[in-house]
Amino acid sequence: MKIIKEFWHQEIIVMDLPIIAEHVEDFNAFYDTFLTAIHKAKRNPLRPGWSLRHDLIGWREYKFFSKNNPNPQEKPDMRFVYHYDKAPKYFYVLAVGLRNSKETRYSKEQHSVYYMAAERLKKITPAYWQMIQH
Numbered sequence: 811m812k813i814i815k816e817f818w819h820q821e822i823i824v825m826d827l828p829i830i831a832e833h834v835e836d837f838n839a840f841y842d843t844f845l846t847a848i849h850k851a852k853r854n855p856l857r858p859g860w861s862l863r864h865d866l867i868g869w870r871e872y873k874f875f876s877k878n879n880p881n882p883q884e885k886p887d888m889r890f891v892y893h894y895d896k897a898p899k900y901f902y903v904l905a906v907g908l909r910n911s912k913e914t915r916y917s918k919e920q921h922s923v924y925y926m927a928a929e930r931l932k933k934i935t936p937a938y939w940q941m942i943q944h
Contacts, residue, residue, distance in 0.1 A: 813852045814899045817939040819930055826906045826926070830876075830888075833908055840876040840888070844906060845944055847874035847890065852901050855894035862891065865928035869893050869904060876908075885909070891927040902939065904930055 827841075834840045851860075851872040860870040870893065873886035880886075890906040907923030930938070 812899065813855070813894075813901045816848070816852070816901045816903070816942045818903045818942050819905065819934070820938050820940050821926075821930060822903060822906055823940070826923075830907065834876045836877065839878050843875055843878060844888070844890070847872055847888075848892075848901075848903065851890075851892060852894075855892070855901065856896075862924070865931065866891065866924065869927065869931075871923075873909070889923045891923060903942075 830840060831837045851857075851870075855870070857870075860872060861867075862869045862871055869891050872890050872892065874888050874890070875884070875886050876888050887909045888906065889909055891904045893902045893904065894900070895902070905923050905927040907926060910922050
């Protein structure tokens with residue numbers, strides 16, 4: 811599936827990535843795996859099981875690792891929230907963050923990616939989106 815354009819919410823660059831940089835051992839490895847995860851999600855953006863609920867209906871999640879070679883018993887420690895608009899084939903990444911082991915959708919605790927995404931949707935305008943080419 812050929813996706814024409816990819817957009818990131820501007821707060822990914824100014825908020826999410828700096829927070830992640832404080833929590834991962836190797837930011838360059840994280841960034842590589844993040845871009846790879848986006849590429850994989852774009853190949854099958856409407857995959858069942860990735861749909862979100864509650865305040866994020868219409869959005870999906872993708873789970874990935876923050877490092878290149880995780881141990882086999884490890885679970886993905888990162889998430890990003892995205893939307894695929896199939897009419898113009900646009901891919902929107904709303905937020906990226908660390909996996910949280912407990913429900914934090916309604917609080918800023920641990921910088922929940924789902925909380926950040928829901929809050930961003932409340933105030934979103936076209937000016938918040940930046941087209942990304944990589």
